[in-house]
Amino acid sequence: YRSDGFWRKIEFYREQPDINFKHNLILMLQLRDSVPAFKFWSTYPNLNTAFRSDQLSLPYITNREIDTNGDGKYDELNIDLNVAIDPKDQVIGAQLILFFDYRLHSKIYLQMESITHMKYESPTTGRGLRVIGNLKLNQKEPLDFSNLFLPLFIVYRSDGFWRKIEFYREQPDINFKHNLILMLQLRDSVPAFKFWSTYPNLNTAFRSDQLSLPYITNREIDTNGDGKYDELNIDLNVAIDPKDQVIGAQLILFFDYRLHSKIYLQMESITHMKYESPTTGRGLRVIGNLKLNQKEPLVYRKHHIGLNENIIGSQEFFIEDMLESYIRRNCESLLIIIKT
Known part of the structure; x- marks a missing residue:
């Protein structure tokens, strides 16, 4: 019968939430060597009244929520904010908070106001900022299930009893493909960056003074002897002019990512590290x-090899476009930074 597991205390399930933008936001721009040192605006009048008129700047806002698969739930939010600032003002940072109505309806009945917080600071000034991301629920404690079932069946090893969605844990087989893209950002230099990649077609798009070949050493380590690599240690040493001042670094590493147990998955994946x-x-x-x-969810016992395509194509290449296309995939690998 429909019993949602056999005497389980904690159960995991998957549900697409119903998320709606509440058309409320808080925006703050950080200015360099200006009085005032910031520009602020929000959709909450009581917050705006706490600031002087020269500290406020009303943005022109357009937004569009998109239901990509026609299931009645929004999957994407595209929002544009244009702020009129004095030409002499130099923007070096931005902070944006968006407010949402977040609901679950299936096994758990949850309704809450949630936010996304984006903060960006840069040593150099800019006239625009583009952010692409995924909204994810972070839950510290289990939520109570509304009903308790006491099933009277012995369920044999069948990978679940009439289940539609199941979670399992597997250590993936990950191998570094010895491909990478490196960019160093320089302060007050010509050129303003140093670039290098293992893709010759990318390198040819840059001038010789923009390229800098690094000395690379890497080592993959199987710490527990199970035949799968657990760690990658990689060192990159770049020879640059002593007068060059490095204020930022961007590194993209490429991997072969495979699952073998219940799901057969093979894909080219990346890690993206950016530091300023x-x-x-x-x-x-x-x-x-x-x-x-x-x-x-991925289909049980099906071979998922459609993602095993080169992320770097032969078309004209831009890092931002590549990353945007990558995070739109169903499966992607992310680097969770522990320490920098």
Whole structure:
């Protein structure tokens, strides 16, 4: 019968939430060497009254919620904010808070006001910022299920009893493909960056003074001897001019990612690391965990090889476009930074 598990205390299930933008937001722009030092605006009048008129700047806002699969629930929010600021003002940071109505209806009945918080700071000034991301529910404690069932069946090993969605845990087989893209951001230099990749067609798009070949060493480690790599240690040393001041770094690593147990999945995946600092530096150390982010369930015992395509194509290449296309996939790997 429909028993949602056999005497379980904690159960996991998957449901697409019903999320609606409440058309409420808080925006703050950070300015360099300006009085006032910021521009603020919100859809809450009581907040705006706490600031002087020269600290407020009303943005022109357009937004569009999109139901991509026609199931009656919004899957995407596209929002544009245009702020009129004085030409002499130099924007070096932005902070945006969006407010949503978040609901679950299936096994758990949940309704709450939720937010997304985006904060960006840069050592250099800019006239625009583009952010692409996924909204994810973070839950610290289980929510109570409304009913208790006492099934009178012995369920044999059948990977669940008439289940539609099941979660399981598997260590993936991940191998570094020895492909990468590296970009160093320089302060007050010509050129303003140093670039290099293992893809010759990308390197040819840059001038010789924009390229800098790094010395690379890497080692994959199987810590528990199960035949799968658990760690990747990679060192990149870039020879740059002593007068160059490095204020940022961007690194993309490419991996072969496979699952073999209940789901057969093979795909090319990436990790994207981006770091910017107001002060110059001669080195950067990053420690993190690689995590699979999955938007929709994968079919049991089916071979999912459609994702096993080269992320870098032969078309004209831009890092931002590549990353946007990548996060739209059903499965992607993310680097969860532990320490920088």
